[in-house]
Amino acid sequence: MAHGIDDVARAAGVSTATVSRALRGMPNVSAKTREHVLSVAAEMGYRASPLASALASGRTHTIGLLTPWVNRWFFSNVIEGAERALREVGFDVLLYSFAVSENGRTPRVDPDVLRRRVDGILVVGLPLEDTEVRSLETLGKPIVFIGSGSSDHPIVGIDDVRLSVEAVRYLRSLGHRNIGHITGTPDDLRRWTPPVDRRTGWLTALEEAGVEADPRWEEFGFFDIDGGKESARRLLERSPEITALFVASDEMAMGALLAARECGIRVPEDLSIIGVDGHEISELVGLTTMSQPVVAQGATAAALVLDLIAGRPVDQHVVFDAELVVRGTTGAPREGPLRVVNPAL
């Protein structure tokens, strides 16, 4: 049942070298020989052992996918996109979830685990410390980042500054001027550029409008629903002059929505909220958001590593567009101050 290459060679009446060449579509095989070998191999159900092939050739046809989380929206979608794209061209995906330490310390990556196992590396989501990038580089394999990453290596992502400017401009176009911002804690993820850039975009767009951003208009918290909820609660209690919120992720925006509801604040009548991501749930909740393609980012990154492996030239920076999706959480600013009914829950 489990045939080897020489079984095929014997059955086809040729040498193993010819079988190998024919099966991989190499040029120096006559058309009729190739056809014959192919049919014999197919008939026998022969498939070359990926291990033996990898050992002999040095190419594993495998990509290492490094990610801190597989169970979060952005990450799992990017992974799905990358996996599909790679499998389509016969590449395998080795999944490595490396832990982000609780205390906000460096995520630890062990390059030895990848040594001689992969042809290329995809780093999804978090940028690595310089030392970690260096250690990965010792593997001598192409590396592509998604989300944000290291210079020296291609990055696939979105233009966070621009998308944020656009979001805030949209709020302004509705008449808002006192626009707050909720984002993730910069301590834990200092090198994670999206939050930084989104904040920059917020500031920029306010400046454009001649509005001076009050430091009391921004709030940091965890980058999830709960974090968004807490941040929103603090923010709304502290700065009742705010009429709209630009929130750096949909999950945090949903938290803000919950906080508003608990405080008796109507959305969008009393408060407008816009998020970033295009999370599926946003659609159901009716959240206005800047939607980013995620599966496509994964697929594109996959294509980039493959290009690098093949020695083709690639762009160092692939930027996807985010798209404003207007739904029910944004509207004209209210008149008068905000009445917070039950801030302490």
Add this chain to the structure above:
Amino acid sequence: MAHGIDDVARAAGVSTATVSRALRGMPNVSAKTREHVLSVAAEMGYRASPLASALASGRTHTIGLLTPWVNRWFFSNVIEGAERALREVGFDVLLYSFAVSENGRTPRVDPDVLRRRVDGILVVGLPLEDTEVRSLETLGKPIVFIGSGSSDHPIVGIDDVRLSVEAVRYLRSLGHRNIGHITGTPDDLRRWTPPVDRRTGWLTALEEAGVEADPRWEEFGFFDIDGGKESARRLLERSPEITALFVASDEMAMGALLAARECGIRVPEDLSIIGVDGHEISELVGLTTMSQPVVAQGATAAALVLDLIAGRPVDQHVVFDAELVVRGTTGAPREGPLRVVNPAL
């Protein structure tokens, strides 16, 4: 930089066989030799090539993880649990997402892709057709299922019938008798046992109470938020005598929550809702649910394949307990009929 086993052997003044034995902790090496080899190897930064090792030994130290989705709650959490557990013991995870065809047809798995690449297989989430299981079996490697699967192979999961009985009993204990059920469409996933079993549990618990389940009390739809929303809308409009809903997943339950809100139905004053899963968002939404461990299911399944690979005996069925988590969406039944304010949205 990239040393081979004979570099180490030479440097340590022993044979390659001894190096191999020492490094893998085999018994027949003297303590001092082993120590010496280990230190030399460490000093040289030597790591055996997994490929060469796999080729020579027939063991790849790799597990193939088959899943239809990596970006859905249950799946991504199971994957995360399995990956962590496997990596801890030095096993790699090859990720294979096989498409579930749109029209509800058989998911397609190609065993050839896994041939000679893995020591064992984890099937996450969906059961395979018998023919597919057979084809996987030709690989001659242990297979473990998670969620629901094929007999003949170990399954890790929860007791869906029991958990559902418990959920409905809880609603009864609050005074409910007219308890509806929302679940997933059985056409698409006929072999997917959880929905079937949860429905059975619902019927059983009603019967226990001497309540005859009206067929109009149940509704099928897609197994996600949107599906739950649609199902709830239809159900509430049609059967206003219902005072509580047992929903087969948290995501569908959240959809039901949204539907209720849009219809002007207060939860839990007018309607009680209980879900199944223990989704993170449920906590924030205040959804009462039967919470199941997911990461643990992944980790346990991983342990099972490893046991099978090692030739250890294993249980054919590992059942985890689901736990009732009471939150804000369940309460005493209302008096009188349900008033649906705006059923068409």
Add this chain to the structure above:
DNA sequence: CTGTTAGCGCCTTCAC
């Protein structure tokens, strides 16, 4: 306990 010797299954120069 340790060394020697064949492979594992394929790829890849190098001749022809």
Add this chain to the structure above:
DNA sequence: GTGAAGGCGCTAACAG
């Protein structure tokens, strides 16, 4: 265009 032969880097008998 095709074949022969030597690895790729390690493991696994088999001796000793």
